[in-house]
Amino acid sequence: MSSQRGKRSPLASVGLHATLIGASVIAVFPVLWVLLTSLKPAKYAITTDFFKDTTLDNYRYLVDKTSFFTWFGNSALIAGVTTLLGVFISATTGYAVSRFKFPGMRPLMWTLLITQMFPMAILIVPLYNLMGQLGLLNQPVGLIITYLTIAVPFCAWMMKGFFDGIPVEIDESGRVDGLNPFGTFWRLILPLAKPGLAVTAFYSFITAWGEVAYSSAFMVGDENLTLAGGLQTFVTQYTANWGPMTAASVLIAVPAAVFFLFAQKHLVAGMTAGATKG
Amino acid sequence: MTVHTGQSTAKAAGEGARGRGRATGERPGRLRRALSTHWYAWTMVAPVVIVLGVIIGWPLGRGIYLSLTDANERNVGRTIGANHIDATYKFVGLDNYVDVLNDPVFMQRLWWTVVWTVCCVASTFLLGLVLANMLNREFRGRAAYRMMLILPWAVPGFVSVFAWRFLFNRDNGLLNKVLDGGGISAVPWLDDPTWAKFSVIAVNVWLGVPFMMVAILGGLQSIPGELYEAAEMDGAGPWKRFVYITIPGLRSVSSTVILLSTIWTFNMFPVIFLLTRGGPGDSTEILVTQAFRQAFVESPRDFAGSATWGVLILAVLMIFALVYRRSLRKQGEVW
Numbered sequence: 001m002s003s004q005r006g007k008r009s010p011l012a013s014v015g016l017h018a019t020l021i022g023a024s025v026i027a028v029f030p031v032l033w034v035l036l037t038s039l040k041p042a043k044y045a046i047t048t049d050f051f052k053d054t055t056l057d058n059y060r061y062l063v064d065k066t067s068f069f070t071w072f073g074n075s076a077l078i079a080g081v082t083t084l085l086g087v088f089i090s091a092t093t094g095y096a097v098s099r100f101k102f103p104g105m106r107p108l109m110w111t112l113l114i115t116q117m118f119p120m121a122i123l124i125v126p127l128y129n130l131m132g133q134l135g136l137l138n139q140p141v142g143l144i145i146t147y148l149t150i151a152v153p154f155c156a157w158m159m160k161g162f163f164d165g166i167p168v169e170i171d172e173s174g175r176v177d178g179l180n181p182f183g184t185f186w187r188l189i190l191p192l193a194k195p196g197l198a199v200t201a202f203y204s205f206i207t208a209w210g211e212v213a214y215s216s217a218f219m220v221g222d223e224n225l226t227l228a229g230g231l232q233t234f235v236t237q238y239t240a241n242w243g244p245m246t247a248a249s250v251l252i253a254v255p256a257a258v259f260f261l262f263a264q265k266h267l268v269a270g271m272t273a274g275a276t277k278g
Numbered sequence: 279m280t281v282h283t284g285q286s287t288a289k290a291a292g293e294g295a296r297g298r299g300r301a302t303g304e305r306p307g308r309l310r311r312a313l314s315t316h317w318y319a320w321t322m323v324a325p326v327v328i329v330l331g332v333i334i335g336w337p338l339g340r341g342i343y344l345s346l347t348d349a350n351e352r353n354v355g356r357t358i359g360a361n362h363i364d365a366t367y368k369f370v371g372l373d374n375y376v377d378v379l380n381d382p383v384f385m386q387r388l389w390w391t392v393v394w395t396v397c398c399v400a401s402t403f404l405l406g407l408v409l410a411n412m413l414n415r416e417f418r419g420r421a422a423y424r425m426m427l428i429l430p431w432a433v434p435g436f437v438s439v440f441a442w443r444f445l446f447n448r449d450n451g452l453l454n455k456v457l458d459g460g461g462i463s464a465v466p467w468l469d470d471p472t473w474a475k476f477s478v479i480a481v482n483v484w485l486g487v488p489f490m491m492v493a494i495l496g497g498l499q500s501i502p503g504e505l506y507e508a509a510e511m512d513g514a515g516p517w518k519r520f521v522y523i524t525i526p527g528l529r530s531v532s533s534t535v536i537l538l539s540t541i542w543t544f545n546m547f548p549v550i551f552l553l554t555r556g557g558p559g560d561s562t563e564i565l566v567t568q569a570f571r572q573a574f575v576e577s578p579r580d581f582a583g584s585a586t587w588g589v590l591i592l593a594v595l596m597i598f599a600l601v602y603r604r605s606l607r608k609q610g611e612v613w
Contacts, residue, residue, distance in 0.1 A: 016412055017419075023409060024426035026484070031433055033452060034441045048455045089329065092322040100319035103312065108323060115334055116538075117595045119545040121569035122588025125344060125581045126337035128573070129354065149333045156326055181318045210434035212548040213566075217574045228436045232552070235440060242444055249437045260432035267492070 031253070034246045042243025058247035067222050068248055071230035074219075076255075078140050078147070078226060079208035085144070086151040086204030087197055093152075094159025094196075095185050099171060109160075112153040120213050123149070128217060138224045146214050151204040158203070162196030163189065195266035202263035209256055227252050344585035345374055351579035367582070374586040383568075384587075388594070391544060391564040394479060398543045401483045403536060406490025411524070413491070414498045431488035439552040442481045443468070446553075471561035474554050478562050482549045490535060497531030498524065533606055540602075541595060565591045 036050055038059070044052045062068040097105060127146060128137070136142030166189060174184035190197070215226045225233070231252070234245035313320075349367040378384050413424055430438060445452050446467035454464040467477045501523065509519050547566050550556060556563035556571065563571070565587060573584035 013417070016415070016417065020409075020412055020423045020427075023405075024423055027429050027488070028426050030438065030441045030445060030484075031429055033445065034437075037444070048452060048459075089325045093326040096319045096322035100316070100322075102316040102319040104320075104323075108327065111330060112326075115330065117541050117592070117599060118334065118338070119566050119569075119588060119591045119595070120547065121545075121566045122341045122585065122592050123334065123337045124570065125573045125584050125588070126340035127333070129581070130337060130340075145329075145333055148329055152326055152329055182322075185322075206434065210436055210548075212436050212551060213570060216551075217570070227434075228548075231436065231440060235443060240444075240447070245440060246444070249440060253433045253437050256434050257432040264428065264432070264492075 034249050037242065038246035038250050040243070042241075058243040059251075061244050062247050062251070066230075066244065067225070068230065068244075068251070070223050071225050071227050072251070074140060074225065075209060075227040075252075078143050079205050081140075081144050082147045082151060082208040083201050083204040086148055086155055087200045089148070090152050090155035090159050090200055090204075091190065091193070091197065092185070093156040094161075095163050095189060097156070098160045098163035099168070109157075112157050115149075115153040116157075120150075124214065124217060127214075131218060137218055138220060142218055143208075143211075143215060143226070146218070147204075147208040147211060150211070151207045155200040155203055159193070159196050159200055162193050162199075166192050198263045199266045202259055202267065205259055206256060209252075341585045341588055344582055345589050346371060347582050348373075349581040349585075350583075351577070351581070354581060370582075374582055375590075378583070378586050378590065384590070387563055387565050387568050390475075390562070394475075394482075394564055395540055395543045397479050398482045398486065398546075399536060399540050401479070402486035402490045402539060403532070405483065405487045406494050407528075409487070409491045410494035410498055411520075413495055428488040428492060430484055431492075435485060436548050436552055438485055439481060439549055442477075442484075443553055446477055468554055469558055471558055474558055474562050478550055478553055481553060482543065482546060485549065486539060486543070490539065493531055493535045494528060497528045501527035537599070537602055540598070544595060544598075545591070565594075 039054045039056070040047075040049070040052050041055055041057055042061070096102070097109060131137045131139075131142040131146075134142075136145075170188055170192070171184050174188045175181075179187065210228065211226075212228045215228050216232070219225050219229055222233075227248075231245065231248055234241045234248065346369055347367045348370050349365075353367040354365050409427060413420060413427070433441075448454060448464060448466055448469055451467070453467065458464060466473055468474050505523050505527070506519055509523055514522065544564075545566050546564070547570065550562055550564055550567050551570065554562045556567050560568075569584045569587035569591065572580045572587065
């Protein structure tokens with residue numbers, strides 16, 4: 001802000017940096033601590049030494065002695081498919097809602113907004129019974145369908161905000177060139193909406209990657225767990241296997257963090273635009 | 279075919295100012311006309327409508343129905359191997375609601391859920407506001423601070439919660455070791471009802487601040503700088519500029535993020551479920567974790583009771599959203 005430039009006293013400057021450093025330490029430290037602990041032998045996990053006999057043993061233990069990679073694979077499959085489907089479905093819907101006026105549009109928009117309010121508590125029991133009847137408990141497909149219900153309403157809402165920001169003239173020029181509406185959407189608009197797609201993809205991915213309640217309820221048996229369920233097996237009420245647990249945490253956080261870095265610039269624009277432009 | 283639909287949607291995709299679709303009239307051929315005009319739009323939204331209808335609409339209806347029955351693990355229909363056992367639960371009307379609402383447990387949980395939501399949302403919003411205002415200035419290292427401050431957002435929630443459980447551990451957690459080093463006796467972070475409440479709120483605030491901060495930062499950057507310059511010319515100090523320019527300028531962003539984060543926090547399952555399991559005892563149990571516990575943790579699983587709690591949670595949220603919307607309307611917000 002230009003009005004502030006050059007006017008800050010040294011004392012204010014110190015205060016500013018001190019506050020931000022304090023906040024940054026609080027933000028970063030828990031994550032950093034987990035990373036450092038994962039590199040220590042398990043028996044030192046609970047010591048306060050930052051470095052002690054740095055080793056990859058915890059990671060080795062994860063690979064050799066636990067089903068970590070099975071869980072990782074389950075989560076990757078579920079999150080990947082959820083992301084693909086979620087992005088595609090919500091992009092077409094967002095486009096239709098942004099560009100066409102059609103009967104049923106307003107109720108649809110309201111439904112998308114209201115479903116964000118639904119607590120999983122009301123859906124989880126019927127969904128559990130439904131999945132049970134369809135034989136989809138313990139199946140990735142069951143969770144993918146469930147996660148789509150969480151991700152799609154919000155994503156469609158965000159995508160509408162992004163499409164609203166793309167001038168209608170582009171659609172018109174596409175039609176002049178003889179493209180049909182879907183062709184316009186696919187060839188012209190979608191490439192322009194890349195930031196929106198990135199946000200939608202990230203949101204769908206993180207929803208599926210980090211979901212706890214449905215996966216705890218729907219998936220049982222060591223080989224069917226997702227990461228959220230698998231990690232719980234390391235820490236029970238009374239015992240905690242902190243060494244491997246921290247190593248697993250690091251491996252789980254990395255893909256999400258990488259994805260996040262790509263999407264974060266556009267993330268909030270999408271989230272708040274979607275919700276305010278109703 | 280292509281030409282035809284191209285033209286019809288060209289009209290539809292225009293401004294639509296003529297109120298297409300509002301005309302009422304049941305002349306024959308109207309449906310066909312509507313179809314030929316709107317089929318593209320309808321096809322494009324069909325997947326979402328189907329997904330929402332089947333996977334949200336149906337379970338919602340069924341959940342409401344279950345809340346009117348006495349369904350539990352023993353009497354729902356199920357298939358074990360080749361044997362199919364028919365459901366034997368029956369319709370009991372509003373009995374479940376009467377039971378739940380007469381049970382002091384519901385009011386206790388509701389009260390704590392409200393306290394939890396208000397504390398979390400207020401703290402995240404205030405911290406987010408302060409940090410965003412700091413980051414909105416120009417100074418060296420701003421990008422680095424920003425990266426560090428949004429880090430908690432990049433880590434999946436359940437991983438962070440376990441990290442905190444690790445730090446909070448009574449005997450071996452880092453926090454207590456540090457306190458011990460400072461000569462302060464260990465704090466039972468997760469083992470004492472009051473401390474556990476404090477701890478779950480602290481973790482949720484830690485998780486929520488980055489989103490608030492970045493959202494408010496976006497809002498701050500959309501306030502024109504000229505406003506501040508003009509105010510400064512008029513002799514307004516930093517505090518006055520904050521109160522008369524920044525706060526009003528942030529209104530639409532803040533009303534959105536407060537609504538979103540209230541709903542998210544109210545339904546925040548993983549933090550409490552993974553950090554304390556609702557304990558010690560049931561002191562940190564919020565409404566959604568209670569509903570989950572009834573259906574999936576306790577035995578026999580009480581499906582009807584859980585569904586009843588679910589419907590009540592939804593009702594509370596709907597009332598909140600309506601009141602919130604009305605209060606925004608009074609202030610002249612469009613939402």
